[in-house]
Amino acid sequence: MAKPFNRILITGAAGDLGSKLRKGLAPLANHIRLADRTPINDLQDHEEGLVFDLSDEAATIEATRDVDAIVHFGGASRERVWNDVLDSTIRGSYHIYEGARKHGVKRVVYASSVHAIGYHKLESHIDTEAPVRPDSLYGVSKCFVEALSSLYWDKYGIETACLRIFSSFPEPADRRMLWSWLSYDDCVRLVSASLTASHVGHSISFGLSDNREKPVDNSKAGHLGYVPQDSADPYRAQVEEKTEPLDPKAATTRHLGGWFVELGHPDDEGS
């Protein structure tokens, strides 16, 4: 049976999640182009490797040539100083979308983050249409890309699924992850669903496994067809064993962004 795509571009492909996506998305495309600042040495036959920085406009645009879909997981993956956030996520993502526009790429799956909405409280039970409320420069840059991709959908017809990834780790590492965990396998499922959904337009989705505790409402992303199959619950006993109960009044407990809400300004550090 024919694969749905001829060629997919994955940015940030050398990272932890990137390497999971390399394998997980293989059934969806004849060719997978892997882009990162760090070279990838174990390229498979169906894979192409590209090494460049997203802030390099020409290289980034060139990387999108002959591509059917982009899985854009590159850029800063945690809080960083402003200039890094600016170059890698803001300028870098603009280059990605310009590439998509110039080369006719029809769909993008973007790794946004819970940190775009990190200052919302759990008690607010927000859905995917709540206003943004970032908890870091990293989060602000995710808001920028969500807005940018909205423009490229409305004006240029390029579909984007923005996945607000919560806590994607090998396993739940603290009590917050009992509700915020996204297993690597579910992350791959979410990206796959977003690539193959019959209609995406501009979508915002929460990237979460099927954890028993569900503080947010993902129902408006139902059209993506994402069905998580993992849960933090089997790890509950081991997490509780290793960690203290959460302080219920702590800002880090009450806000979706967790400890990001207490991070200082990145430009202040080391000064």
Next chain:
Amino acid sequence: MAKPFNRILITGAAGDLGSKLRKGLAPLANHIRLADRTPINDLQDHEEGLVFDLSDEAATIEATRDVDAIVHFGGASRERVWNDVLDSTIRGSYHIYEGARKHGVKRVVYASSVHAIGYHKLESHIDTEAPVRPDSLYGVSKCFVEALSSLYWDKYGIETACLRIFSSFPEPADRRMLWSWLSYDDCVRLVSASLTASHVGHSISFGLSDNREKPVDNSKAGHLGYVPQDSADPYRAQVEEKTEPLDPKAATTRHLGGWFVELGHPDDEGS
């Protein structure tokens, strides 16, 4: 164990869905009265056949005598010229409700349609309380019956479950049906649930299988107790094989009503 109903009337019983309902509803009633403009030749012992047109007021009212519930699937089943829509759905359904009122029938299950809301966009993620937005004269006539049945509930205490059937076909035939499909078996489940729910009042429900892609919100129909068991997903590969990806900006892709939003006026054709 006693059956919940003594006699059910099914209108439109000679159609594809009607014949599925004949079998599927048999466990619910001692007698099933089958009404259609076309005679049914293979009547079973527990079945009664009636041949008449819904525009015939006297015949329609008479057909509701001694009936405990009505499964009203008759009337135009697709876009038709105005006079047909008027006679079969508007006038015909008025006759059905007058029959119910005069003969004390307590519950009606009505085959409404996605085309009552066909001009809503997928991106709006509507629920069952969104304003109507029909995409055809056919859809307008469904809105009429939904409004009429609301009156007969509020004023006369006749309960109606309006089922907005999306795409009820033997199997998903195009990419839109990956989210819009309602299997025949699930359609029977939905009608059965609507007949036996402990409280219906006036309900609007979306008739959909448990497809992975879910662009609409059916939660306010939860009191009906409908639990779909089929999904379009097993047909995904074959559908994708046979059909092109949807044009994401096409009106037919973006609206719930699909290609109905591009139909011309039925009275113009052949003129």
Next chain:
Amino acid sequence: MAKPFNRILITGAAGDLGSKLRKGLAPLANHIRLADRTPINDLQDHEEGLVFDLSDEAATIEATRDVDAIVHFGGASRERVWNDVLDSTIRGSYHIYEGARKHGVKRVVYASSVHAIGYHKLESHIDTEAPVRPDSLYGVSKCFVEALSSLYWDKYGIETACLRIFSSFPEPADRRMLWSWLSYDDCVRLVSASLTASHVGHSISFGLSDNREKPVDNSKAGHLGYVPQDSADPYRAQVEEKTEPLDPKAATTRHLGGWFVELGHPDDEGS
């Protein structure tokens, strides 16, 4: 200064409201075509009179020729037997919209009614997007025209402002009208605003004066630019003098539709 319209058609022009509209809309058009089943004898120079029944398809369509906008106040103006409702409002309004479509009329202002939503309770504080809940066959027919006009907007680009007129009388006649009154002058203001608003699309609006008691929320009709200038309040003392306090638990008190919710079926009367 040029008038905004060359020719407006008013249906139901011989009625009480119609005669107010004749005068009130005069500043908006060079010619006003007045249609009714009853002849109008005092035609002014800028007025044209047409006598026909809305159920007459050819006459109705012909009446829309060379018209820039239609103020559709014709059809049954209170609860009537089904055949009258069917002929005058359902069939008649279809003829009006077919006329608009065939003759390129761009905007319709339609006299819908509170009775399209009469079974909603005051305590629900509904807005103009609440589901319909008619209290009479009259109300059901208003729902039909609202749905029909939605189709003609979405599919054919004919704008309609549906005005759900509450209680349009010379002055408030009972305690319910302390909140439900629409003065004749405000009714003319509402129609004028709907005719001249820069963008109407398909709009639902509540037709109410600026009464002190406001049980419903008209804010989603704000784009029409209707600013009521009358109020029931100056009539409060005289209304209270003449009438008993409302029974707070009575169905007629609690529902928007007032005494319509206790009307019997019109086809039962006199039989």
Next chain:
Amino acid sequence: MAKPFNRILITGAAGDLGSKLRKGLAPLANHIRLADRTPINDLQDHEEGLVFDLSDEAATIEATRDVDAIVHFGGASRERVWNDVLDSTIRGSYHIYEGARKHGVKRVVYASSVHAIGYHKLESHIDTEAPVRPDSLYGVSKCFVEALSSLYWDKYGIETACLRIFSSFPEPADRRMLWSWLSYDDCVRLVSASLTASHVGHSISFGLSDNREKPVDNSKAGHLGYVPQDSADPYRAQVEEKTEPLDPKAATTRHLGGWFVELGHPDDEGS
């Protein structure tokens, strides 16, 4: 593996639900303190028994000493005369919260009731943030404790999960329970989840099994991680066999509170 709590206090422990909770919560605590007005005779090694009335301030506060969590199921369990409601639920619960405040108890699970919202209609499909609408003095007292516990969370950081228990019986006993049933086992699951959820704050939750018919929306309690595993559906046939269909227009059918909406005033009885 260590248990999550050292000592839990259960009030109302001698009742039907209380005895289920004694067993069901045993895995969660080293010690369980059982409080009731009625002595409990079969205390297990890990159990402590206390006999007192909740209206006894000193005894109630003392009972909360050295306790890590309180499962507050004591107080009037059905409609009662005002003085009983006042003493057992209003004054008694105040004593419980003062005990929690003075002794540093961090979390309370409270048995609220559907009767705090009994006058809402099924057709309203309410969620857990709808305004209260009690159907009895019993229900009013539940509203009081919900408000009181909200204060103790916001001001003193004591978390409370208010469980609005619908119909917790050994099995569904009438047709209303086809949607309102909460099995004893699911009740224990709901309390356990509320005790162990990573973040509770002040939560309102509907206590219902996974019944097929779902007239209310529990999604805003998703953070509790309650996953019901029972359903009224296997009992449907036997319930239908023994009971008449509901009268669809009866107040007891239409309101969440069932027959409580038709109870007279408790202080009038026997007078």
Next chain:
Amino acid sequence: MAKPFNRILITGAAGDLGSKLRKGLAPLANHIRLADRTPINDLQDHEEGLVFDLSDEAATIEATRDVDAIVHFGGASRERVWNDVLDSTIRGSYHIYEGARKHGVKRVVYASSVHAIGYHKLESHIDTEAPVRPDSLYGVSKCFVEALSSLYWDKYGIETACLRIFSSFPEPADRRMLWSWLSYDDCVRLVSASLTASHVGHSISFGLSDNREKPVDNSKAGHLGYVPQDSADPYRAQVEEKTEPLDPKAATTRHLGGWFVELGHPDDEGS
């Protein structure tokens, strides 16, 4: 012209607001019965004085005899120790409603308070249907009466307008009152409107003047017909002169309840 009421009972009549209501409501009733724990010495001809404590069941019920409406402003008017709150507001208001039920009083206007919702934030822009979130025992007792009056409406047909009075003072005394002020005259207007509105049922309303800064949404109380005529704005300069700008992150600034959110527990004081 006849006055709308023969006799009104005002509780808490000796207080500041009470004395304004004595004068302000005089045009509405032939007789005004003034109740307070403190005697009133300057009774006018149309006034009757009663001295009793609301915790006295018999006296309170007797005070409601031959009364057409009750303006219930008695009970604790600020944070108090629990036993005072319990006796004056909780028990006292129960006595008032039992009096209304036994003596057929049809409407109550109740002085609820912003402190029933004091822990909501300004940024939440709540409306009158938001869940309660009291900031004090005083606030909890207001929630109790709101719930109690809801029951007496739904079950016994006694209408109540619950007025959540914000800051009713002679003039705005601090910067919070730039948005929270309710002038005495507007308070009288609000009570008058609530007494004379054509339909009240059970209503929640925010008691605020027409201040320029409006952090809450009172639109669902529009049926009461309250039109404030005062504003804090003329006092702005003098308030700013005398007071420091608010600390934007202070809990007292961010919550509707102001400094109540930082009050300690009343039972702790002086102990």
Next chain:
Amino acid sequence: MAKPFNRILITGAAGDLGSKLRKGLAPLANHIRLADRTPINDLQDHEEGLVFDLSDEAATIEATRDVDAIVHFGGASRERVWNDVLDSTIRGSYHIYEGARKHGVKRVVYASSVHAIGYHKLESHIDTEAPVRPDSLYGVSKCFVEALSSLYWDKYGIETACLRIFSSFPEPADRRMLWSWLSYDDCVRLVSASLTASHVGHSISFGLSDNREKPVDNSKAGHLGYVPQDSADPYRAQVEEKTEPLDPKAATTRHLGGWFVELGHPDDEGS
């Protein structure tokens, strides 16, 4: 009487709106610092002039020293090529907020734009919490600053009022401005209100005059205390005289952003 502020910084002070703000805000501050890339030659005694580009980090931060509030109207004022948008609005606004953080400025009033939400339709009647939907790179950059300022409020306590200015021109110039106009005087009123409101936090507001046609809902900005006093209505006749009626189905008519939704990509032009 003392002025509320000692020193205000206005960026973009040489522009049309800037020069109105210079005069309009004079009553609010002892000193007004005027910043622009273009020198201002007619400085008054209470004014200080600074000439620099917002992309100059050091100069921008320095400009915020000893400032009590910032009125940030600088940056690109219409669609521009990406590098201009990036430098002037994205980088420039980051510099402003870093200046505010480093120099303890407590409040910012930011000139956001309707073009942050330009792809929403009029028919959606959005309020200020709707998701962003920009119609241009200019609009995307406004979304960025809205998100950035949200972070600086939540994390650093710097209040910002984001004013989504619709059409601020000397007078309404086309039919869209009949609803989208913001007079210069009302713009000054909106900025003044935002500077002096008792609590701002992070606010989004629609900048519109009191035009009769109101397609959007500004009620959640009510805490700012902005009361517009101008209206497009007196200009209606002259606008209608000079312009054609809007094409009701045109994208420019249906979307809030007007003709921005049909702008091409700025980087494509002239290249």
